[in-house]
Amino acid sequence: MERISKTGKGIKSDETLFALIETLRELDGAGVTELADRLDVAKSTVHGHLTSMREHGFVVKRGREYHLGLAFFDYGQYVRGQMGIFRSGMQAVDELEKATGEMAWLITHENGKAMYIYGRGGQNDIDINTILGTWAYMHCNSGGKAILAHLPDEEIHQIVDEHGLPARTENTITTREALFEELEQIREQGYALNRSEDLKGVHAIGIPLMFEGEIQGALSIAGPAHRLSQERCEGEVLDQLRAATDEIELNLAYR
Amino acid sequence: MERISKTGKGIKSDETLFALIETLRELDGAGVTELADRLDVAKSTVHGHLTSMREHGFVVKRGREYHLGLAFFDYGQYVRGQMGIFRSGMQAVDELEKATGEMAWLITHENGKAMYIYGRGGQNDIDINTILGTWAYMHCNSGGKAILAHLPDEEIHQIVDEHGLPARTENTITTREALFEELEQIREQGYALNRSEDLKGVHAIGIPLMFEGEIQGALSIAGPAHRLSQERCEGEVLDQLRAATDEIELNLAYR
DNA sequence: ATCTTCATTCGACAACATCGAACGCACGAA
DNA sequence: TTCGTGCGTTCGATGTTGTCGAATGAAGAT
Missing domain, CATH: 1.10.10.10 (Winged helix-like DNA-binding domain superfamily/Winged helix DNA-binding domain)
Incomplete structure (x- = not known):
């Protein structure tokens, strides 16, 4: 080995x-x-x-x-608990799940990968705990893309160098050009969409969480494509996400 | 150092x-x-x-x-996910919380200490996540005592040697004699009570989770003393705990 | 600009991580 | 029961490498 x-x-x-x-x-x-x-x-x-x-x-x-x-679990809970985004964002995730009925996630990044640090299941029959604490590629994840979009270009290149842009579905972004174009659009519109780029039949929308000019993580809503259409994402869901983001960023400031 | x-x-x-x-x-x-x-x-x-x-x-x-x-969080989630008691017990904890309206906990032990590995908040205003993954003394914890009661005497002595019997409140068991008496009673009645032995004003009842003759952990219900009287614990709550235990032990067997 | 305070690098040395053999324990076969 | 096998554990010898302290860089602060 x-x-x-x-x-x-x-x-x-x-x-x-x-x-x-x-x-x-x-x-x-x-x-x-x-x-x-x-x-x-x-x-x-x-x-x-x-x-x-x-x-x-x-x-x-x-x-x-x-x-x-179990020391790993102990330390793991400590590490998560230390993250401002977690302490300030939990409640917003709970509320988002209730309001949308879909999965709501809090996401951070470390070393070029995204991690789910808190989530709620929505009306889906998925076990949150199997996803919690796992790493995900950033280029095919709504929250991941929302984070990437607010990283310096140099860092994005480093991440792509290290982890590549593996195709998870036929919709996955697999070239740097397409990725940077997408990130530009995300910066303009303020949110990132995922149209079955990671898992077939799963759509999602992610929104960046900023604090003191730095990207801290992202908030995302995910669900089955038939229920979570692009129209719904960019309409009602986006409004709710924006409200939640404000709440979190306020929490981050006053603590 | x-x-x-x-x-x-x-x-x-x-x-x-x-x-x-x-x-x-x-x-x-x-x-x-x-x-x-x-x-x-x-x-x-x-x-x-x-x-x-x-x-x-x-x-x-x-x-x-x-x-x-975050690697710690990743590994931590893995370690918890590996525990049969966790996978088989989550749902029961959810149900127990709903049925009782009180905090419901799944507890295991390692190296003479108990750890909260899954919980629900009930109608209490406590943040579950600050307790999750923390270590607790076994002698002043309903779940801990339920586990202790099913360990070989020799091991109990080792645990007391290593961690002592520190008084957390005036009700805490602080002598070996009292502890072994209590454990004997727990074995007889099949459940353990905690009458403000750890925190003032907090009562709890714990029940052991066995599988293949070995103690795997415990299930417990905790709440404010005024709402969670001894009568309520030993009545309705005990019945619900017993039903949940059966469910979990069945899950452990057929997996 | 200058000084301070860090993180980082480097070469030298002895500590100690590593190895392999030997031991002892538990389990299963005969 | 007895033997044999397979495992975790212990032990002493060896030279790899973890450790040290000084030197170097890189930031902030004054």
């Missing part, structure tokens, strides 16, 4: 540790031997790292298998 | 890494110099670890400060 850092600047032993964490996730838990084989390191090395992690709750031993521990 | 592992078995460099993570949380983000001073290591050492973490999304740099990254 390849486990060297890209730049070579970091600490090698940490790299092994993170590879262990990653592998434990991929395998949904594993034993020392299996991990050592997979990462091509000595069993004793694996055992040492696991012992350290165990003392800090990042790993638990169940029988002879090691699993990632 | 003390940073050596208790047993001395683990890896020292990992210990530094975890100390960094912990400190970044305590300080809500910090710079290299501040971290190096606090942990009493060279700046270059801190910088090396931060670089490694950054490459894996566990840390982000905002200006000159480093902050814990």
